[in-house]
Amino acid sequence: MKTxxxxxxPSLETSAVxxxxxxxxxxxxxxxxxxxxxKAYPDGNLDAQEEQRLIESHGPLVLQFPIYWFNCPPLLKRxxxxxxxxxxxxxxxxxxxxxxxxxxxxxxxGIREENYREDGRYRYSLKQILSPFEATFLYCNADxxxxxxxxxxxxxxxxxxxEKRTSRPPADWRAAxxxxxxxxxxxxxxxxxxxxxxxxxxTSCAAAEEETARVRTRNIRPSEALGGIPRVx
Amino acid sequence: MKTxxxxxxPSLETSAVxxxxxxxxxxxxxxxxxxxxxKAYPDGNLDAQEEQRLIESHGPLVLQFPIYWFNCPPLLKRxxxxxxxxxxxxxxxxxxxxxxxxxxxxxxxGIREENYREDGRYRYSLKQILSPFEATFLYCNADxxxxxxxxxxxxxxxxxxxEKRTSRPPADWRAAxxxxxxxxxxxxxxxxxxxxxxxxxxTSCAAAEEETARVRTRNIRPSEALGGIPRVx
Numbered sequence: 001m002k003t004x005x006x007x008x009x010p011s012l013e014t015s016a017v018x019x020x021x022x023x024x025x026x027x028x029x030x031x032x033x034x035x036x037x038x039k040a041y042p043d044g045n046l047d048a049q050e051e052q053r054l055i056e057s058h059g060p061l062v063l064q065f066p067i068y069w070f071n072c073p074p075l076l077k078r079x080x081x082x083x084x085x086x087x088x089x090x091x092x093x094x095x096x097x098x099x100x101x102x103x104x105x106x107x108x109x110g111i112r113e114e115n116y117r118e119d120g121r122y123r124y125s126l127k128q129i130l131s132p133f134e135a136t137f138l139y140c141n142a143d144x145x146x147x148x149x150x151x152x153x154x155x156x157x158x159x160x161x162x163e164k165r166t167s168r169p170p171a172d173w174r175a176a177x178x179x180x181x182x183x184x185x186x187x188x189x190x191x192x193x194x195x196x197x198x199x200x201x202x203t204s205c206a207a208a209e210e211e212t213a214r215v216r217t218r219n220i221r222p223s224e225a226l227g228g229i230p231r232v233x
Numbered sequence: 234m235k236t237x238x239x240x241x242x243p244s245l246e247t248s249a250v251x252x253x254x255x256x257x258x259x260x261x262x263x264x265x266x267x268x269x270x271x272k273a274y275p276d277g278n279l280d281a282q283e284e285q286r287l288i289e290s291h292g293p294l295v296l297q298f299p300i301y302w303f304n305c306p307p308l309l310k311r312x313x314x315x316x317x318x319x320x321x322x323x324x325x326x327x328x329x330x331x332x333x334x335x336x337x338x339x340x341x342x343g344i345r346e347e348n349y350r351e352d353g354r355y356r357y358s359l360k361q362i363l364s365p366f367e368a369t370f371l372y373c374n375a376d377x378x379x380x381x382x383x384x385x386x387x388x389x390x391x392x393x394x395x396e397k398r399t400s401r402p403p404a405d406w407r408a409a410x411x412x413x414x415x416x417x418x419x420x421x422x423x424x425x426x427x428x429x430x431x432x433x434x435x436t437s438c439a440a441a442e443e444e445t446a447r448v449r450t451r452n453i454r455p456s457e458a459l460g461g462i463p464r465v466x
Contacts, residue, residue: 044277068313068314069313069317069365070365070366070368071305071310071369073310073314074307074308075307077302077304077305077307080302081302081307121371122368122371122372123371124367128361129365131356131357131361131362132303132304132362134357135355135356135362136302136304139303139355
């Protein structure tokens with residue numbers, strides 16, 4: 001069955017990584033359904049039953065979003081609260097619609113990877129920062145396949161943005177569309193059930209990186225790379 | 234200066250712990266301002282400047298909310314995104330309004346404490362689950378004083394609710410209002426700056442518990458204790 005990518009970005013058109021991921025995923029309609037929440041529900045009022053139907057008619061579920069304040073956008077949190085309901089996502093009365101369903105996250109991570117460490121600037125790894133989503137999937141007995149992250153699309157706190165931007169985006173940011181597809185291929189491969197022992201994130205990302213090393217775009221001009229990059233916290 | 238408690242609960246009137254906390258906090262208007270987001274903004278459209286003004290006219294900041302899907306309600310995430318802006322909460326152009334400001338969380342935690350452990354059912358401690366909020370305060374150079382949690386106001390997944398509820402709420406749930414005040418007194422005491430070495434949560438909670446051991450209500454009848462308890466994930 002096709003993979004459902006639920007994309008939640010308040011301003012996808014002016015985004016960098018998330019927009020490119022979407023553009024790439026849309027090239028393979030036989031594999032992926034890209035569902036943009038802000039486009040489907042401009043007023044923020046979700047149709048929970050329609051969302052449930054959409055999930056049921058697909059196989060793997062991927063939540064794609066930019067990390068703002070170390071968390072998902074509000075509309076995705078609303079989606080989780082309203083769609084993953086008792087009797088559908090959990091509970092004894094038919095609450096098994098995510099059970100064994102492959103699930104993953106694809107996030108643009110904002111700050112640099114080296115700051116996402118227990119001994120780093122913000123004291124937590126991205127795996128820990130994303131633990132609410134992993135725990136949610138565990139709660140629903142989904143087959144959580146880890147996350148795919150694109151780090152470093154942002155300034156450090158205290159820097160003036162964007163006039164005096166001093167840090168450059170990572171050199172491989174334009175390869176982001178390819179890497180997400182590679183990640184999805186990797187994480188959709190049949191493996192043993194991961195509940196109770198989910199795949200280490202490092203493994204998935206390493207595999208994705210290996211597969212996509214050849215597609216990385218080189219020699220990005222900073223001026224070009226900076227065009228249209230939103231402030232992604 | 235008074236402490237600002239930003240309360241975000243989609244249905245405070247039918248809640249148990251959160252409502253009691255609010256009732257208790259309102260007894261001390263000289264110490265606490267209780268600001269209910271859903272009451273102030275029924276349509277969800279926040280006045281970010283007014284929120285910023287409110288924070289600036291107070292001392293410590295406490296975010297109080299029930300944990301749904303291991304995370305805050307969507308309106309609080311929207312509040313974080315819209316209120317903690319560049320040039321106010323961070324950044325070089327006046328982004329220092331949270332700098333050194335005491336900040337804490339007060340949460341009703343849903344599942345039982347023993348499940349919130351690295352070797353527990355959901356594999357993460359509540360400290361890790363709440364890491365997005367801690368990291369946000371760190372980013373803004375606030376003086377994060379840990380969190381106060383009330384565990385176990387919910388069924389386990391798979392149980393039918395509420396008709397066949399088998400688990401009882403924790404015996405001390407009616408003492409919750411007293412304990413939050415004790416926690417706030419504890420966490421508002423002047424201490425060394427905690428950035429880089431925040432107080433272990435255990436310490437704050439232990440101190441709060443010690444101070445309030447005498448106020449704990451005993452012999453709660455289950456029927457009474459169960460009245461009006463919302464489904465708190």
